[in-house]
Amino acid sequence: EAQVTQNPRYLITVTGKKLTVTCSQNMNHEYMSWYRQDPGLGLRQIYYSMNVEATDKGDVPEGYKVSRKEKRNFPLILESPSPNQTSLYFCASSLKRNYEQYFGPGTRLTVT
Amino acid sequence: SQKIEQNSEALNIQEGKTATLTCNYTNYSPAYLQWYRQDPGRGPVFLLLIRENEKEKRKERLKVTFDTTLKQSLFHITASQPADSATYLCALGGASGTYKYIFGTGTRLKVLA
Numbered sequence: 476e477a478q479v480t481q482n483p484r485y486l487i488t489v490t491g492k493k494l495t496v497t498c499s500q501n502m503n504h505e506y507m508s509w510y511r512q513d514p515g516l517g518l519r520q521i522y523y524s525m526n527v528e529a530t531d532k533g534d535v536p537e538g539y540k541v542s543r544k545e546k547r548n549f550p551l552i553l554e555s556p557s558p559n560q561t562s563l564y565f566c567a568s569s570l571k572r573n574y575e576q577y578f579g580p581g582t583r584l585t586v587t
Numbered sequence: 588s589q590k591i592e593q594n595s596e597a598l599n600i601q602e603g604k605t606a607t608l609t610c611n612y613t614n615y616s617p618a619y620l621q622w623y624r625q626d627p628g629r630g631p632v633f634l635l636l637i638r639e640n641e642k643e644k645r646k647e648r649l650k651v652t653f654d655t656t657l658k659q660s661l662f663h664i665t666a667s668q669p670a671d672s673a674t675y676l677c678a679l680g681g682a683s684g685t686y687k688y689i690f691g692t693g694t695r696l697k698v699l700a
Binding site: 496508510516517519523525556567572573575580 | 616618619621623628629630631632633638676678680681684685686687688689690691692693
């Protein structure tokens with residue numbers, strides 16, 4: 476089944492404890508993105524990747540890192556999480572730049 | 588700054604009627620516009636994409652229009668059903684050849700039986 480998977484689905488952590496949210500797609504898509512979704516603010520793009528070893532900042536990259544060493548994986552790294560990074564995170568992928576995005580199921584992160 | 592606005596209030600309509608959702612934007616020149624459906628607790632699901640040189644797109648009961656002069660898109664669901672109840676998101680992408688996207692906050696649609 477074609478899909479985007481994210482792990483973990485739920486995470487509660489403390490300020491400053493490094494964490495990684497994994498994202499994987501099995502559709503051989505070139506493009507991948509990370510978004511966060513907050514009430515009243517909608518989906519905001521954090522980082523995106525055009526292909527392996529090619530990433531760029533979205534609208535809200537501060538406090539996040541990404542890497543794309545393999546085409547299928549696009550992990551999101553929070554080196555020192557803070558409470559303002561409490562949010563619902565979505566990974567998405569698309570075959571080409573101007574094609575539809577396929578979203579993962581989301582990761583609900585709480586930073587205390 | 589770039590801004591994208593959707594009807595922020597919930598939209599309630601009777602089953603069988605046509606639902607019309609709006610998406611307005613400023614300070615942005617997208618190459619394409621997409622509409623997504625999102626159910627509570629789930630990721631958005633793609634519905635339709637329309638490019639800057641297209642005026643209208645249809646898919647089954649869905650229709651989207653794109654007016655780059657007015658900087659507006661309209662999304663229509665004809666013969667609406669209770670199963671169409673969800674939040675609908677508008678997304679702009681492809682400006683300046685990038686993969687940057689901006690999303691609206693969504694419109695919550697409720698179709699009443």
